[in-house]
Amino acid sequence: MKNRLRVLRAERDWSQADLAARLEVSRQSVNAIETGKFDPSLPLAFKLASLFEMTIEEIFFEDEEGA
Amino acid sequence: MICWSRNGADRRYVIRMWVAAGLCVAFSVVAALTFRLGHPHGVLAYLVAVLPALPIGGALVGTGVYLGEEKDEFQRNLLVQALLGGTGGILTAVTAWGYVEDFAHAPHLDLIWVYPAFWAFAGISYAVVWARYR
Helix, strand or coil: CEECHHHHHHHCCCCHHHHHHHHCCCHHHHHHHHCCCCCCCHHHHHHHHHHHCCCHHHHEECCCCCC | CCCCCCCCHHHHHHHHHHHHHHHHHHHHHHHHHHHHHCCCCHHHHHHHHHHHHHHHHHHHHHHHHHHHHCCCHHHHHHHHHHHHHHHHHHHHHHHHHHHHHHHHCCCCCCHHHHHHHHHHHHHHHHHHHHHHHC
């Protein structure tokens, strides 16, 4: 699953560590989610959506090749 | 082995592991001295002999408690995969060695090494899993 986290983070001038602190997870977690190697659970996806004031669908989208 | 997160669960986990390791060493000394000086027999011998293994059970329970306490799902995922790798690795290795003992008359493996070998396999597994997410 792909996502727009890197762009959204850059727009706010947040580092991965900044976002991790806001989500109360490790920086490694943010990196793994951002690079699409780890799909977050629904609660964490909601937390991300709430943090960026967007819907989950606006942040995460299906990988077209994997669909 | 654990990457430090922000909620303290990992800190408590490391403390629990150190306590378990300390108890294991202390109980090993107690058991060794008891057998050297007291020569216990029967049920008492079994009870004293099993003493050093009790903290090992505690360490595994402590690992389960950590998995319950850790809020960071990615870190939980890493450890679960590492533990599965460790379990698979040690089961395969011990079973394979059993066949080698039976058929090729290899030296007998002292089962006391199974637990440290499990964590060695889990450590290797953790490094492999970690590298996949880099």
